[in-house]
Amino acid sequence: MNVQRISAIFEKDMKDFMRNITMLMMPSISIILALVYNGMGIGGGEDEYLIFTIYVIVGVTFSAVTSVCMVTMMAEEKEKKTLRGLMLSPASFVDIITGKSLVTGLITFITLVISLLIIGFEPLLNVRAMLGLILMFLFFLMLGIGIGLFAKSVAAASAYSMPVMFLFGFTPMIELFGLGEDSIAIHIAGVFPIMQAVELHDTNSWLPLGIIAIWVIAAALFTYICFKKTRTDD
C-alpha cells in the first residue's frame, strides 16, 4: 500500500467522475426516487411504510451508486487499457482498487445523505442500523470490485450489474409482486441483506447483523476468487 499512489488514483478518479455523464446519472437515480416518494407523502411522518421506503432507497443507492460506479470505473480502465504501464507490481493493483473504493465511498455517502435528508432518517439513528448500513456498503462494494475484475468492457459491465441491482438492490420490491405470504421467493428474499436490515428494526436480536456479515464475507470471497483469476490470466 502506497499512500501517494492511492491519493493519485483518488484525485484522478474524482476529476474523471465529474466529467463522466454516465456515472453522474447514477446518484441522481436514488435522489429522484427519494423526491418521488416524498411527493407521494410517504416520508417525514411516522408512516408505517417509512422504514420500507428508506430501505428501498438505501438499496437503490448501494446497488446503483456503489456497485455500478465501481464496476464501470474498473471496466473502463480495462477496456481502454489505461492500466498498462502503471501496474509495475501486484501491490499497485491493490492501490488502484483502494483509491477507487475511496471515490465510490465518498460519492455513496453524499448520495445517501442527500436522499435520506429528503425522505427522513430518524429510524436509522441507532448503532445497529448504522452498523447494518456500513456492512451493506462493504457488501455492495466488494460485489462491485468482483464484477469489475472480470468484466472486460463497459458494455459487459452494465449487463453484469443489472441482475445485481434487481436481486440485491430492489429486494424490498419483491413483496409488491403480490406473491403469497409463504411463497418460496419471499422466503429466499427474506435472507437477502436489505431485508435483514429491515428486520433489524422489528426485533431486538443481533441475528440480522450476523446474516449481513455472512453476506459480506461471501462477497469478499467472491472478490478474492475473481482477483486470483485475473492475476493468473495476465
Next chain:
Amino acid sequence: MAHFIIDQEMINSESLPSFSLTIDDSYATTIYSDTDMQAELVKVLRENAGIPIFDQQEGLYNRLTVENNITFFHKWFGCRTPIPEILVLFDLHSCAKKPLYKCSESEIRRVYFAKYFMSGVSPMVFREPIHGVDIRTINTFINMLQKIKEDSIPVLVLVSNMEHALLLGDAAYKLHDNGLHPVEVDEEENASEPDSPDAPATTNLFKIPAKVDDKMILFDPPEIDYIESQDGKAMIVINDESYAMDSTLSEIEKKLEIYGFYRCHRSYIVNLQKVREIITWSKNTYSLRIDNKIQSTIPLSRTKIQDIQEKFSLK
C-alpha cells in the same frame, strides 16, 4: 554507468537471428528493421526479458485535461521533476487545459512521452516514437532522449524507417535475417562502398535506368526526388515509390552531379532542385525536406551542412 545487454539467451526465438547487443547509457541506440521483425523483437523483450515497451498502445484518460493526466502520472510514478518543468519540456503548456479528446495526435504523443519519461523505468525501449507526428514533437522527443541520457538510463528505439533511425540514434543498427549490423554514420566520404571498374564510362547520360520486375524503366534526372542505398543497393525514390537501380551510389553520384544532385549523406543522394526545407534539429543534426507528395525527409550529414549552404548561397 548503467547498461543493458540483449543476448542470444534472451532472444531464443526462431524468427529472429541470434545477436547480442550492449546498450550503453551514454548514447541512444536505434534498431532499424522491418515491422515483422520489430514485432518479434518487441515480443521477445516483453516476454523473455520482462521489459516494458513504450509503444503508445495503451490508453490515456481522454476526459481529463492534459494537465490532469500529467499530474496523475507525476504523482503515481513519484517523479521528482516539478510538473511545470515537465509541461515545458514536452511543450504541453499551451494545451495544458485542453481535454485529451480535443487534442491533436502530436499533442497526445507528447503526453505519452511525458508519461514514459516520468515512469523512470530503466532501460527504456520505445517503439516507433516519432511515426506520423509533426516536427515540434520530434524535437521534444530528441530533447527527451538527451534528458534520459543525462539521467544515465539506457535507451533503445525501435523504428522501421531508416531516416528515423539515423536521426534519433547515436548508434544505429540494422536488424535483418543475417543478424544485427551497425549502420555506419561516419562522416568520412564513402568508406566502404566498392567502386566497380566496369561501370559505364559515359558522362553523357540523360536517363537513369531502373528495373521493375522484368521491365527496364528510364527516368529523367529532374523527376527523381532522391536516391537512397538500401542493403547496398541504390533505390530511386519518386514520391512514395522506389525503384531498384543496378549501379551503386558512388557511381551514380558522379554522373548526376551535373544535374544538380548532391551526396548529402553516406547512403543518400538528393536532387537539390527538390529540396524544400533544411530542418535543424537539436544537437546539430539536420534533415532535408523534399518537395514531393509525401514530404519525405532525408538525413543530412553534419559535415555536409557547410557545403549545402554554399550550394544554396546561404552563406
